[in-house]
Amino acid sequence: MLQTISENAKGYNMLKMRGVAKSFVTKTVETQALQPFDLDISQGEFVAIVGPSGSGKTTFLNIAGLLEAHSEGQYYLDGKDITGLSDRSKSSLRNQKIGFIFQSFNLIPELNLFDNIEMPLRYRTFSRKVRAQRVMEALEKVGLAGRKSHYPQQLSGGQQQRVAIARALAGSPSFLLADEPTGNLDSKMADGIMALLKDINQQGTSILMVTHDMDQARQAGRVVEIRDGYLTEQQLALTA
Amino acid sequence: MKDLTPILKTLWKSKTGPFLLVIQIAVAFTILINVGHMAINKWHEINKPSGLDEAHLFTFTANLPVEPDSYQARLEQDFADILELASVESVNATNSVPLTSWGLGLALNRTESDESYISYAGVYSMSSNFVETLGLEVIMGRKFDDAEMRLSSDDYMIKSTTAMVTKALAEKISPEDWTQTVGKTIYINGRPYQIVGIVNELIATWPAWWGNKRSIIFPVLTLTNESKFMVRAHPGQLQQAMEEVHTLLMRQPGRIIDKYHPFSHTRETGYKPMISSLVILIAVTIGLMVVTMLGTFGQARFAILRRKRQIGIRRALGASKWQIVRYYILENMVITSFGILLGVICAILLNVKLMDFFDLLSVPGEYFLVGAAVILVAGQFAVIPPALSAANISPASATRSV
Numbered sequence: 001m002l003q004t005i006s007e008n009a010k011g012y013n014m015l016k017m018r019g020v021a022k023s024f025v026t027k028t029v030e031t032q033a034l035q036p037f038d039l040d041i042s043q044g045e046f047v048a049i050v051g052p053s054g055s056g057k058t059t060f061l062n063i064a065g066l067l068e069a070h071s072e073g074q075y076y077l078d079g080k081d082i083t084g085l086s087d088r089s090k091s092s093l094r095n096q097k098i099g100f101i102f103q104s105f106n107l108i109p110e111l112n113l114f115d116n117i118e119m120p121l122r123y124r125t126f127s128r129k130v131r132a133q134r135v136m137e138a139l140e141k142v143g144l145a146g147r148k149s150h151y152p153q154q155l156s157g158g159q160q161q162r163v164a165i166a167r168a169l170a171g172s173p174s175f176l177l178a179d180e181p182t183g184n185l186d187s188k189m190a191d192g193i194m195a196l197l198k199d200i201n202q203q204g205t206s207i208l209m210v211t212h213d214m215d216q217a218r219q220a221g222r223v224v225e226i227r228d229g230y231l232t233e234q235q236l237a238l239t240a
Numbered sequence: 241m242k243d244l245t246p247i248l249k250t251l252w253k254s255k256t257g258p259f260l261l262v263i264q265i266a267v268a269f270t271i272l273i274n275v276g277h278m279a280i281n282k283w284h285e286i287n288k289p290s291g292l293d294e295a296h297l298f299t300f301t302a303n304l305p306v307e308p309d310s311y312q313a314r315l316e317q318d319f320a321d322i323l324e325l326a327s328v329e330s331v332n333a334t335n336s337v338p339l340t341s342w343g344l345g346l347a348l349n350r351t352e353s354d355e356s357y358i359s360y361a362g363v364y365s366m367s368s369n370f371v372e373t374l375g376l377e378v379i380m381g382r383k384f385d386d387a388e389m390r391l392s393s394d395d396y397m398i399k400s401t402t403a404m405v406t407k408a409l410a411e412k413i414s415p416e417d418w419t420q421t422v423g424k425t426i427y428i429n430g431r432p433y434q435i436v437g438i439v440n441e442l443i444a445t446w447p448a449w450w451g452n453k454r455s456i457i458f459p460v461l462t463l464t465n466e467s468k469f470m471v472r473a474h475p476g477q478l479q480q481a482m483e484e485v486h487t488l489l490m491r492q493p494g495r496i497i498d499k500y501h502p503f504s505h506t507r508e509t510g511y512k513p514m515i516s517s518l519v520i521l522i523a524v525t526i527g528l529m530v531v532t533m534l535g536t537f538g539q540a541r542f543a544i545l546r547r548k549r550q551i552g553i554r555r556a557l558g559a560s561k562w563q564i565v566r567y568y569i570l571e572n573m574v575i576t577s578f579g580i581l582l583g584v585i586c587a588i589l590l591n592v593k594l595m596d597f598f599d600l601l602s603v604p605g606e607y608f609l610v611g612a613a614v615i616l617v618a619g620q621f622a623v624i625p626p627a628l629s630a631a632n633i634s635p636a637s638a639t640r641s642v
Contacts, residue, residue, distance in 0.1 A: 058639055067556055067636040088560045094635070095558020106553045106638055110253035115246055120557040122242045167557075179639050 014175050014206045015041040015064065019073035022059050033059045036073060037231040039224070041175070041208060046201040048220035049210045050234070055226045057210045058179070064208060065098055065177045066090045078174045095123050099168025099205075103180035105160040107152040107167075113139065114148040117167045124171070138166035142196065158189030165196060175206035182216065194219055243563075247571045258575050261539045265579025265615060268532040270586040272525060273611045274594060277603045279521040286511050286518065288453070290338055291406070291441025293375025296329070296473045297503035298482050299337045303466050305494030311463040312391045319367075321488055322471060327481035330373040330472045333461055335365045336445045337468055339510035343445030348413070348456070349427040358426065359412035360451060361405070362444025365458040367391060373472045374442070379407060381422035381437030384459035393463050397431065400458040404437040408453035433458075447510040478502060529618055536576070536622035540568060544630040551630050552637030561631035568627035569620060576619040580612045587611075 021036040034056045041047055051057050062068035063075070066082060075082050078097055082090065100106075107116050114135055121131045139145040142162035152160050161181060168176055178197065182190035194216055201207050209220060217223045223234040251258045304314045315333060322331045336343030344363040350356035364370075368389040371378060384402065392399045403426070405413065410421035413435070425432045444452040473481035482502065489495055501509075544551065551564060559567075591603045 062636045062639055065556070065639075067634070067639060088562070091555070091558050091560040091563075091635075094556065100556055100638070102553075102638060106549075106556075108250075108550055108553070110250040111246060112249075115249060119246065119554070122246070123558045123560075123563060171558075 012043045013040050013076070014043045014045070014078060015039070015208070016076040017064075017073065018075075020063065020070045020075055021072040022056075022063060022068070023071045033229055034063070034070075034226075034231070035229045039231065041206060043174075043206055044201070044204055045222060046198070046207045046220040047209070047222045047224060048217035049208065049224050049226060050212070050214065050217045051226035056229045057226050060226055060231070061177060061179055061208075061210050065100060066094050091123075095120055096171065097174040099171060099173035099176040101161070101164050101168050101176060101178040101181045103183040105152070105157070105164045105184070107160055107163055109152055112149050112151050113144065113155075113163050113166075116152065116163060117170050120167065120171055134170045134172075135166075138170035139163075141169060141200075142166040156189070157185050158192055161185060161189075161193050162196065165193070165200070169200065169205075173205070175208060176200065178207060178209040180210055180212065182211070182213065190216070243567050243570050244574070247567070247574055251571070251574065257539055257543065261535055261575050262579045262582060264532060264535045265576055265619070266582035266586055268528050269580055269583025269611055269615055270590055271528055272614070273583070273587040273603055273607050274590055275521055275525050275528075276611065277591075277601075277607055279518055279525065281601070282514055282518045282521065285447075285450070286514050288443065289441050290443040290507070291374070291376055291439065292338060292443070292503065293472060294503045294507060296475060296478055297374070297470060298473070298478065298485075298501060299468065299470050299503060299506060300500040301466055301468050301498045302489055303494075303496045304463075305492055305496075308393070308463075308465070311393070311465075315367075315391060315463065315467060318469075318489065319369075322469075322485055325481065325484045325488065327473055327477035327484055328471055329474050330369050331469060332370045332373040333367045333467045333469055334370065335363070335462065335468070337470065337506065338443050338445055339447050339506050341446050341448075341510065345444070345446075346428050346456075348409075352427050352430045352432075356427075359409060359454055361409050362446065362449075362452060362455040363458070364442070364455060365400075365461055367461040368459075370457070370470075371439070373470050375472065376442055377440040378404075378437050379440045380410075380419060381435070383437055388459040390460045391463055392460050395462055397428070397458070399460040400433060402436045402459060403433040404439060404457045404459075405435055406442050406453060406455045407438055407440055408451075409456060410435075410438050412454060448514060529614075532615070533618050533622040536572065536619045537626060539575075540572060540623045540626040541629075543571075544568065544626050548630075548633055549637060551633045552635055552640075555633060555635035556638035564631040564633075565624075565627045568623055568630055572619050572623040572627075573616065576616055580615055583611075583615075584608055 017037065017039040019036045019038065021032070022034040024031045024033055049057055049060060059068065063070045077093060082093065108119065111119065117135045117138055118131050121134060126134070136145060139148055142165055144159060144162055144166065152163065155163065181197065182193050185193060197207055197209070198219060211217055225232050225234050304311050306314045319331055322328055345360055346363050347360050348358045350358055368386065371383050384404065388402055390399060405421065407418060410418040413424060413426060414421045421435055421438060423435065425434050441453065442455045442457065444455045446452055471481060471485055482500070486497065486500065489497060554564060587603065587608070595602060
């Protein structure tokens with residue numbers, strides 16, 4: 001059964017998946033992690049992916065983020081068919097089109113905030129001056145411009161996640177992929193991060209966020225549920 | 241080179257592991273340079289030309305089975321008999337055979353006084369035909385003439401008034417211009433000897449003596465019961481000559497022949513201890529290189545295992561496989577370069593000490609360049625396998641739970 005999820009498109013299709021599926025094959029067993037599905041996400045959308053543990057959320061995120069290859073179907077990212085692309089091309093697309101925000105922040109402990117944010121920019125052809133400018137702009141967006149020389153371990157969890165968001169924004173990506181961005185934070189910090197993400201979304205950046213938290217999911221414009229490898233669109237009552 | 245700054249910052253933040261590797265590389269470099277220099281010097285020593293026509297020479301000792309007053313007649317008869325053999329080109333007797341480690345060395349002076357010391361030299365006293373037999377090349381002056389060449393029951397040192405020297409010794413006697421040596425007088429134990437000729441090469445009897453290119457030859461052979469013979473065979477007839485000479489001499493009742501060897505055997509035996517120590521030096525150097533490469537491999541592998549997640553993050557954020565490989569290669573080059581830099585300083589200091597203790601020559605600059613290149617290349621070979629395995633870390637590992 002092919003599931004089709006394509007609605008309330010705001011405009012240009014940032015992400016277009018057709019019959020995408022993922023299976024893992026071992027010597028004895030083939031496991032279908034994601035059943036074939038269609039999905040469209042338009043520019044400027046904020047989509048939440050929800051579902052219980054082991055449902056296939058991370059696998060979906062890995063496919064959407066070009067971290068893992070899908071087994072079947074076509075995937076168009078920003079209009080480009082990524083099926084069969086080389087590792088190098090995928091790396092370049094990840095670097096230029098996608099901003100990653102991870103649950104455990106994934107900052108490099110040996111590098112200060114400036115160098116952490118600059119790191120993905122070094123894989124591009126920006127000059128040192130342009131890199132520095134982008135880093136500082138990103139740090140200002142997340143309110144940490146004054147702490148560029150600090151190291152991650154000198155910051156709170158919420159601040160570290162802000163740095164990770166700044167790192168994701170510095171490359172001007174087509175969309176942000178957030179994997180449980182508030183999963184390691186207390187509720188106050190989590191609210192701060194959600195407010196920041198919404199603010200970024202309102203400025204036009206598409207966001208695809210995996211979360212366990214239904215309250216946060218409701219703050220996104222759209223919710224897609226994954227359960228046992230099946231994707232379904234959730235019709236949620238609008239919050240006040 | 242964009243990675244250089246983050247690499248330096250990362251290394252500085254966790255410096256213990258890299259620092260230990262820098263020390264290991266520095267020690268390896270220091271030893272490699274000095275041991276390599278010693279090994280190459282030894283190699284040159286072992287392959288130093290002797291000045292002899294080694295391929296056609298054989299040597300032996302034989303007694304003169306007659307009364308002492310008949311020694312001269314017997315020896316001259318032996319020479320005449322040997323020369324009659326068609327396979328033999330030339331024959332002579334000598335006080336010592338080159339490279340056998342048995343012989344005499346004496347100090348040469350400019351005047352009667354010992355304070356005018358010139359050099360130490362290996363001493364040969366030989367019967368006539370030695371230039372032809374040994375295959376020496378007279379490059380200045382003249383050979384001894386027949387009137388000078390004598391077989392004597394007295395000590396040759398007393399009977400001689402002339403001498404020939406090797407070019408290396410001439411360079412000591414006339415440091416400003418060795419070609420001015422012929423005609424000069426040198427003194428040994430207060431007695432004067434005039435130098436009449438210079439031979440290009442004649443190695444002294446001690447293979448391990450670093451000054452063994454310096455030899456002096458006297459034209460008088462002191463007769464004793466046992467003579468050391470050197471025989472030069474015609475090309476391609478060495479084996480035949482050895483058999484014929486042996487048969488000929490053994491016809492004499494009471495004859496005892498010993499140490500009957502082609503000169504190739506003499507060379508091999510003479511240099512055996514040096515070859516053994518050279519092999520050990522090379523083995524130690526190779527061992528050290530392997531240990532250093534294993535250290536580099538281990539450090540890189542450990543760093544990669546420790547940073548597996550970090551590599552996944554870099555991959556997720558857009559680093560290509562090549563960029564990951566490049567990062568670790570560059571990191572290794574940085575560590576190795578620091579090791580080499582420290583090693584250069586240590587190698588120079590060690591060499592200065594070795595020069596003092598063992599009278600070694602200073603290590604030439606090209607050894608440092610070659611040593612640095614060898615260590616860099618070895619380091620790269622060691623780091624490439626773990627770097628390639630790092631490149632294969634999936635970018636998806638960034639999204640897995642810690």
